[in-house]
Amino acid sequence: MSAPLLDALRETFDALPASRLAAGGLGAARRAQFDAALADGLPGARAERWRYTPLRALERRRFGRADALPDIDPASVPAANLPRLVFVNGVYAPALSRVDGLPDGVALYPLSQLLETGDARDAEFLARRFPARDETFARLNAALALDGLVVRVAAGVRVATPLALVMLGAPAGGDVAVHLRHLVELGDGAELTLVEYQAAAAPQAHLVNSLVQAHLRTGARLSHVRVQREDAGASVFARTDAALASEAHYARVDLELGAALSRHELNIALQGRGARAASNGVLLADGKRHVDTRLAIDHAAPDTRCDLVWRGLAADRGRGVFHGGILIRAGADGAAAHLSNKNLLLSPHAEIDTQPVLEIHADEVQASHGATVGQLDERALFYLRSRGVPEGEARALLTAAFCAVVLEAIADADLRASLDAELSARLPQVAA
């Protein structure tokens, strides 16, 4: 007796041509992951990592599969000026994408192209198995993802222009499940900025399951920005797994602004000495939205460092869930880990659950964490109003100020301005 959600995905899996599933020599791996997902089912209330994000309502829904590309106005697609790969309902859209003018040493292509015509060895990352019972979405992704973005940057190549990954949801004659798998590989000393958009071309209630794997070799630097502004009906399950070699640096900013249900698991393994991660983000839960971000930073080597700065806003009947997990393993001496999570509750019916968790097994570490939940400062609000700023604008100003620290780390001025614009467009709706 399995859930309608899984039943429908089984029909999808069974209907996929064997040749597509077997491409890249992945047939057996896909089957194994699919069987494992079905056998263990969706994580329930007793799965610790899913305690605050119940899936019972989602489990009862059925999602089909989109094959055809709907018409999309190119002007409505984010990242207009950047080289970009665009996926609509999980299908690569060449007409909306732009891959010309990339510097030597950068390979950027859709996963579907790799599976059809590429070297099977380049697709090996897809054979990865997800052992834990609650990794249902990763297993489903491993089984069903036939497309996604692949970018490889050769050693020593510094890519000046940001590249964009755009995932668009569009009406498809019914609710569909989208599975996308992405790979980012940076060679020694390579540098890249990746901008990821999860957005809606039109209202829909799809299920998006997106998994990014990032490998940063020695001294590589990846700046990764993610803007999630899906339609208010959509459900988004995103996972990012990054592995950093020594002296590699991974800096990311997440803006969680949309979707009915959004869960992001960000797993960063600091595997080499001196590897550094910086993760900043805004979680915005208004309306009836449920937004859950779960960080797991793994310090496995000495002198590694992480700085995590997250701000949460919950309004109306929204619910924000934040888990900041930091593990410092034995031997990771000299590690430094700092987590700041501040939250604003803007309505009595909204809810914030924040949980900083530090687990330290090494000596000589520096670790700090702080989590707060509060309300807008009424004195500041009155001060602004007493100068003539209307209440709604004053609230928007204060919420924007509350989130401002998140964007401070972005060095690229154009990128920072565009993210600032994303926030400025969204915050007044929350603050009103």
Added chain:
Amino acid sequence: MLKIENLHVSVAGKPILKGLSLTVNAGEVHAIMGPNGAGKSTLGNVLAGRDGYEVTDGTVEYLGRNLLELEPEARAAEGVFLAFQYPVEIPGVNNTYFLKAALNAQRKHRGEPELDAMQFLKLVREKLRVLHISDELLHRAVNEGFSGGEKKRNEIFQMALLEPRLAVLDETDSGLDIDALKMVAEGVNHMRSAERAFVVVTHYQRLLDYIVPDYVHVLADGRIVESGDKNLALKLEEHGYAWLRDRQLPQARA
């Protein structure tokens, strides 16, 4: 311009103002003095429209309108300005951005065209020059990390920029050294005009050496108990507020 009659105000159920009456005409400067706890700050806050100040009786008429029914931002746009005793620090909100938003919101409310960035900066430079304030304050977040003196200068600067018709200064002199005090006074004196009125709330007579008031009122236990000209302030300075308590004065009329 401002006509307060028999104003009763409670804060958290506790009566603070108990029948205050005061009339302020355009062009006048009124000083309100009084001991701590007399209700001086309550008067400023209730005029600016702060939440939590419950008017239980009386009226406040401003330019022929019922001031109490206006939202704080509408009062500001109609020309009421309160210089805060404790200006609020607002991290993350740039001072210049805030001032431009405030000025343009007021202009919009009044049906005047909004100023663009160039026009606004020109105005700001002009006001800074008059007040001898460094433009360094502009680049910081609103009052964040400002010294006590800098906060009060910022209040006066905002007043100069927003050009209110009725400015209420709530203990703007508290915590100021003599140079800052003179600067505050210069700012006010520079703005004195036949169309504008000031209500200067202070605990000490010192400020009134530099801002010479037309009228001085003594506020005690929620009411104005004595009114006079600037000499009343000197008398208070000499005898202290205890001197008042010994006198059973009828409520004064301005």
